Amino acid sequence: MMRDLTELGIAAIRDGVAAGEFTAVEVTEAFNANVAAARALNAFIVETPEIALDMAKAVDADRAAGKELGKMAGVPIGMKDLFCTEGTQTTAASTILSGFVPHYESTVSANLWKAGAAMLGKLNLDQFAMGSSNETSAFGNVISPWRIGGGNDAPLAPGGSSGGSSSAVSARLCPAATGTDTGGSIRQPAAFTGITGVKPTYGRCSRWGVVAFASSLDQAGPMAHDVRDCAIMLGSMAGFDPKDTTSLDLPVPDWEAALSSDMRGKKVGIPREYRMDGTDQDILESWDKGIAWLKDAGAQIIDISLPHTQYALPAYYIIAPAEASSNLSRYDGVRYGMREVPEGANLQDMYAATRSAGFGPEVKRRIMIGTYVLSAGFYDAYYTQAQKVRTLISQDFEAAFQKCDVILAPTTPTASFSLGDKSKDPLAMYLNDVFAVPASMAGLPALSVPCGLNKDGLPLGLQIIGNMLDEQSVLNAGLAIEERAGFTARPDKWW
């Protein structure tokens, strides 16, 4: 009997296809089948099995013709529905973009296709990437494949906003998926579902063709089973793009080739301010384990201070909504997406009706906050103040990286929670990103790697934050943890 190809990750598929152990089409068919059988997870908004097959066929044909294969040749992936894909509906999980079919391809997805990856479909997410539980999608909640078990079948949050990505990778509907991280949206869902996710340095991945949430924070990154797969996929996504002026004009390092879990001579900073009230005991214990593992890998552990940590989240909830309120002004019912014209409506009525009907409650809430903090008389007190605090947060990290190479912290203050648990209290939901947001505010590379299960049998993640452009150290430290954590837990298939 043939092995189950959906058990494989990026490296194994790439190598197997290249070696002729199996074809790209075989791999894609296997994943297409898993996708079709997992609708209960609601991870996909659009499934594109035919597109995936066509792309796989092209890889097989290239191989047969003896052509050089790309870094992800034959690897089918899920594409977060925040990336515009030419000819395939792109909605950002919002009604306001229902039916929108872009005539262009985002730079990141184009890079992936160029590397030989194939698209299994468009993944669900929190609407406009605003949320931490994937409960704000206009296409319904994404369900985590994980359950507490013992008769408790309550659906759990896959995290957000890249919840479709985390759920799909965790359930092996795809070996990897794209995510985007504005304030933790790759790392938090990765932590919730026992997978690995990397947010690179701001500017590594082009934002061109990615539906914008908060321009100064948005970064795309990979979500996959392990650190190596993330290194490979990030290498395929990243790169200079002249169409994005915030894109870094730097060569993309070969992160995979330079992977090393040897931490001798490296210093790992432990930020004391991350020991916060309300953090689960399980999380604190996992953090201690992580410290021990990195020590074991040869690293020196040092105590560091990031004094403005507590202000990162409130500053984020000024800056991100402010940018979003402006970025989302283009959804007005004139050029694409839905249009709502009440009887006798004038242009401005049309805007208000369209946006009222098209945006979900969380999106509206953030647009309102953003509009308010930018409005006359409040701009300096809120926005300017928040950007100054952001400078201080950056300076904290800058000082810390004088002393250490990477920072180790928990990814989240808790493990996954039941759907509905926090959705009625926006603030409680926001607080879930308290550990993830500071690195976003400073534009730094960070990763979440699974480190074990909590008492309820739910995955926990550890976060590594690196200095700007130093994805390599982040990946290496993540690999050191991965090797020692031996995380092999899987959700029981119930879907």
Added chain:
Amino acid sequence: MSVDKETVTKIASLARIAISDDEAGALVPELNNILDWVDQLGEVDVSGVEPMSAVIPNKLRMREDIINADPLTGGGVRDKILANAPDAEDGFFAVPKVIE
């Protein structure tokens, strides 16, 4: 700082989001809850601190003045521009009549 229903209504109108009176009322405590929480930023001493203007030290790149140098960012693509329009006629986008 906190908002009242009138302010919420004004903000919604600025943001072009139609809300009912009830919705405005419901948003008041929600928004105030968030605003009260972000108000803690006021405690931070920011004297002499510049607001952040570039997350990662990077220089603004500019382009040469060339028409359609990159087909992805050039013109001459009217069909693509209009393809998703809810209402397009004679090569124009159409909107409810505006009286200026």
Added chain:
Amino acid sequence: MSNKYTVQGASGEFEVIIGLEVHAQISTQSKLFSGSSTEFGAQPNSQVSLIDAAMPGMLPVPNMECMRQAVRTGMALGAQINKYSRFDRKNYFYADLPQGYQISQLYHPIVGEGEIEVTLDEKDPDSATKRIGVERIHVEQDAGKLMHDQHPTSSYVDLNRCGVALMEIVSKPDMTSPREAGAYVKKLRSILRYVGSCDGNMEQGSMRADVNVSVRRAGEELGTRTETKNVNSIRFLMQVVEIEARRQVDLIEDGGTVIQETRLFDPNRMETRSMRSKEDAHDYRYFPDPDLLPVELDDAFLEECKQSLPELPDEKRVRYENELGLTAYNAAVLTAESETSFWFEELLAQSVERTGKSDKDLAKQCANWLLSELFGALNKLGVTLEESPVSPSQGAELLSLVADGTISGKIAKDVFEIMLETKQGAEQIVEEKGLKQVSDTGAIEAAINDIIAANEDKVAQYRGGNARLLGFFVGQTMKAMQGKANPQIVNEILKKKLDS
């Protein structure tokens, strides 16, 4: 102009205070943030990129040339150039603004304070001049266009103009009469055209002014101003000031108060009207555009901008007077428009080349011919200097024929007429029509001998003291020579013969 401009109200006189925000389209091939063309008059929405249409995920990439032209313009106004500037978003909703915000520069404009010197009476170059302050110049996107008359219930949106680069040149409220406002815009337009940063074409909307007007009784505080948007000719601009000042004074005299608002000029009804459609959007929520990093200009860039600046009208005028010896009036008229001065300088350069004389020797002749003969002819034909049927080199050809004595000034006028009609060269015309001036003393002397012989009575009268009769002999000689005799030689020989 020495009299102060005031508006008479029932209870007294009012002064008028004017500030202008001039939007000048920067002369570039492509738009400010996208590669689509800026060419005027294209099919609707054919010059629109995904960026201009604000498709999801699109990002702006600034056009370097726009920043360069703004800097050059600032330098031409002697303005502060800011090496650090930023783009901000001005947020409002309108169908001509796909992004829902205009990318502009509020907090850190690229150009700071400068000034423009205007001559208050352009007919009189010796009249008073006034310095009008420029507050700032910033770079921003133009909006698209709405059309209301194509459909009964819809307005149509054309985004071709959307994203075209503009400079907004903001004056200080330094103007106090329609004439000053007109002179300011005229001078500004001239400088922009010299610099090459804007074609100044007001009919096509390349330049338009928002006119801020307020009135006050002498010595009182500034009144509330209104802003009349998008005025697209200098004549209209002067009318707007007049009409709006009158309206405000009447309103105040009737016990009303002026409210700060944006207004629209209706040239058909000669009135300004409140623009209700844009009334509610006064909270623009400006903030730095997070898609764009700050603009940082280095010294090499600024130096290049400086080096590339042409001689500007004021410097030119002074040079024409001092070095070329032109009259103040001629110097002023020749430099008022870049085209005129470029035409003049080309004419002069070609004349120097043809005759080997110095430009100082030729300048006056060139200036006079251009300003009277050529302008007169163009006026009659109803065409502009750019459309002139005669080129500077053809003009130089004609003038050098006069300078070297080949034809007389009088014949030159006839030759010019033929040139305008046939577009033939002057030399060819002179050759073909046999218009060459005769300087052959033998031929002239022979003709003069005949005339003296036939008019002995007049010779006697002349010798008897009637010196005026010399004119008669000159006329007769020229007639006999069919106008082609060199008048100087005719004079010399006649005098020699008659006076001996």
